[in-house]
Amino acid sequence: MTTQTLSPKTDSPRQWRQAAFAYLLVAPPLLLMLLLIFIPALQSIARTLTVDVDGQVGFSFSRYVAFFQDRISVSNLMFTFQVVFLTLATIFVVCFPLALYLRFAQGRLAAAVQILALFPLFVPGIILCYALIRFLGTRGTLETILNVVGVSGYRTPYLKPEAIIIGLVWESIPFTVLVLTAGLRQVNDSLIESARDVGANDWTIFRRIILPLIMRPVLIAFSLNFLGIFGAYTVPYLLGPAAPQMMGVFMQQTFGQYRRPDDAETQAVITFIICSLVGLLYVRTVAKQRIQQENE
Amino acid sequence: MTTAQPTLASDFWSRTRHSFLATVKRDGFGWLALVVLAMVILGPLYSVVLWAFAERWQYPSLVPTQFGLSFWEKTFSRADIAEALPFSIVLSLTVTALSALICLPASYAFARMRFRGRQVLLLSFLATNAFPRFGLYVSIAVIFFRLNLIGTVPGVILIQLVNTLLLMIWIPTSAFQGVDRSLEEAALDVGASPLRVFIQITLPMVMPALSAALLLTFVNTFYEAQGALLVGLPRVVTMPVLMYSLINSQLVVQYGAIISFVLWMPSLLLLLVAQRLLRGGYLTAGFGV
Numbered sequence: 001m002t003t004q005t006l007s008p009k010t011d012s013p014r015q016w017r018q019a020a021f022a023y024l025l026v027a028p029p030l031l032l033m034l035l036l037i038f039i040p041a042l043q044s045i046a047r048t049l050t051v052d053v054d055g056q057v058g059f060s061f062s063r064y065v066a067f068f069q070d071r072i073s074v075s076n077l078m079f080t081f082q083v084v085f086l087t088l089a090t091i092f093v094v095c096f097p098l099a100l101y102l103r104f105a106q107g108r109l110a111a112a113v114q115i116l117a118l119f120p121l122f123v124p125g126i127i128l129c130y131a132l133i134r135f136l137g138t139r140g141t142l143e144t145i146l147n148v149v150g151v152s153g154y155r156t157p158y159l160k161p162e163a164i165i166i167g168l169v170w171e172s173i174p175f176t177v178l179v180l181t182a183g184l185r186q187v188n189d190s191l192i193e194s195a196r197d198v199g200a201n202d203w204t205i206f207r208r209i210i211l212p213l214i215m216r217p218v219l220i221a222f223s224l225n226f227l228g229i230f231g232a233y234t235v236p237y238l239l240g241p242a243a244p245q246m247m248g249v250f251m252q253q254t255f256g257q258y259r260r261p262d263d264a265e266t267q268a269v270i271t272f273i274i275c276s277l278v279g280l281l282y283v284r285t286v287a288k289q290r291i292q293q294e295n296e
Numbered sequence: 297m298t299t300a301q302p303t304l305a306s307d308f309w310s311r312t313r314h315s316f317l318a319t320v321k322r323d324g325f326g327w328l329a330l331v332v333l334a335m336v337i338l339g340p341l342y343s344v345v346l347w348a349f350a351e352r353w354q355y356p357s358l359v360p361t362q363f364g365l366s367f368w369e370k371t372f373s374r375a376d377i378a379e380a381l382p383f384s385i386v387l388s389l390t391v392t393a394l395s396a397l398i399c400l401p402a403s404y405a406f407a408r409m410r411f412r413g414r415q416v417l418l419l420s421f422l423a424t425n426a427f428p429r430f431g432l433y434v435s436i437a438v439i440f441f442r443l444n445l446i447g448t449v450p451g452v453i454l455i456q457l458v459n460t461l462l463l464m465i466w467i468p469t470s471a472f473q474g475v476d477r478s479l480e481e482a483a484l485d486v487g488a489s490p491l492r493v494f495i496q497i498t499l500p501m502v503m504p505a506l507s508a509a510l511l512l513t514f515v516n517t518f519y520e521a522q523g524a525l526l527v528g529l530p531r532v533v534t535m536p537v538l539m540y541s542l543i544n545s546q547l548v549v550q551y552g553a554i555i556s557f558v559l560w561m562p563s564l565l566l567l568l569v570a571q572r573l574l575r576g577g578y579l580t581a582g583f584g585v
């Protein structure tokens with residue numbers, strides 16, 4: 001990035017004109033984002049905090065009190081938390097070894113593993129759900145295969161919380177592996193070898209050398225997966241149980257089936273509040289990385 | 297490579313087996329990953345592809361009991377599918393074109409012009425990812441509800457446009473930033489007009505990135521189901537939205553399988569250029585990384 005100071009006093013008319021033109025060009029997408037993200041979100045937050053009594057608008061937490069007094073709402077929220085944490089844990093348990101392997105292995109086998117790990121990127125969510133139903137469901141492909149090799153007593157995870165986790169992990173593998181592998185590429189081979197020379201074991205090398213270097217990719221993978229799972233709809237709706245529901249399914253039902261937009265809005269704002277810190281973490285981490293890249 | 301002589305067949309096999317075992321030992325994790333991933337990733341897709349070409353498939357057969365295409369005709373003679381498929385394609389093309397129209401000039405400005413707040417404004421597009429997606433859609437839908445945009449095509453276009461912004465701004469911005477300025481300056485020096493320099497020098501250099509952005513935007517929009525479901529129903533039904541009902545009312549398994557197979561085609565297009573997308577770093581660009 002070139003260092004250039006643009007203080008109003010020293011601006012030449014030409015620079016000023018160029019800046020004005022630039023603002024004109026960047027205005028349309030920014031306006032769209034303002035109108036479709038920031039204003040709806042802020043308006044929802046404001047509306048859920050007010051109550052209208054005979055035309056008198058006043059500040060009130062009543063909508064939130066109602067949410068937390070409703071047994072079904074609370075159990076759906078708790079269920080969402082459980083799915084988020086179990087899914088996140090599974091994603092990292094699966095993706096970390098894969099990423100480490102892909103970073104350090106070479107050859108055709110590693111290439112094949114990479115292709116398979118990235119393949120879900122090219123399978124849209126709705127098709128994935130259909131495929132998993134056919135695969136995991138009763139008398140599906142998995143049960144058939146197990147039957148052929150002589151294993152009986154298969155109990156399908158379809159319409160159980162496990163199926164949601166399987167679907168969400170399936171969808172998250174490519175992105176997580178890509179981000180972690182990219183981070184691991186920054187780890188220098190010679191650094192690891194010199195650590196090994198002075199007698200460090202694998203665990204020490206991982207903890208002291210690799211982990212600090214890939215903190216940023218880990219944070220990005222964590223935050224985006226967290227937000228993605230918390231805001232998921234298709235996978236929990238098609239693969240999960242009818243009750244308890246994840247927040248996305250719950251909101252859709254409240255809005256679309258019961259036609260209660262106000263309640264759906266309260267549910268949405270509650271997810272905003274819960275996700276706000278993680279959202280900020282994501283923006284901050286990506287912003288830092290972006291600024292560092294531009295300065296290089 | 298092992299060279300095998302006919303007389304030494306047993307030796308060949310023992311050597312092959314030995315080297316195979318050695319590879320497994322050395323690459324144990326790789327093989328394990330390959331086998332497990334192949335089962336978990338390809339297994340579900342295997343079911344769908346075979347179901348799409350099955351006349352009958354009775355448990356416990358590993359492959360369809362009878363192959364055939366009769367369900368293809370039945371699927372596409374359904375009025376809802378015949379209507380939704382062309383509509384979905386036109387809708388995705390419209391959203392992609394609008395997104396390009398709005399975002400490409402902006403990305404040029406972000407890459408090439410100096411103005412106050414450039415970095416912050418560019419980073420603000422990360423907001424599209426920083427909210428739990430479905431919560432945000434509900435927020436938008438509540439506003440659309442008041443504006444009578446629920447169940448309208450403009451409503452669906454607007455909610456789908458939100459999803460395209462980050463990708464359509466960030467990929468082209470990086471591309472414009474990566475263009476070698478000295479080439480452009482050289483052309484200007486020999487008297488080419490700025491417009492000609494842009495068309496003949498700048499544009500060809502950013503073309504791979506622009507086509508990647510357009511392709512990814514089109515495919516992502518084509519598969520976008522959640523926003524369209526919330527805002528579009530009951531009057532606007534895209535193909536992925538129709539899939540929800542086909543999955544939930546599974547009277548005929550083949551309908552869902554055939555639609556999945558057909559819907560999957562645009563994604564296979566991406567798969568063909570996957571190497572290039574991967575090398576350009578475009579695959580993760582939609583996440584801001």
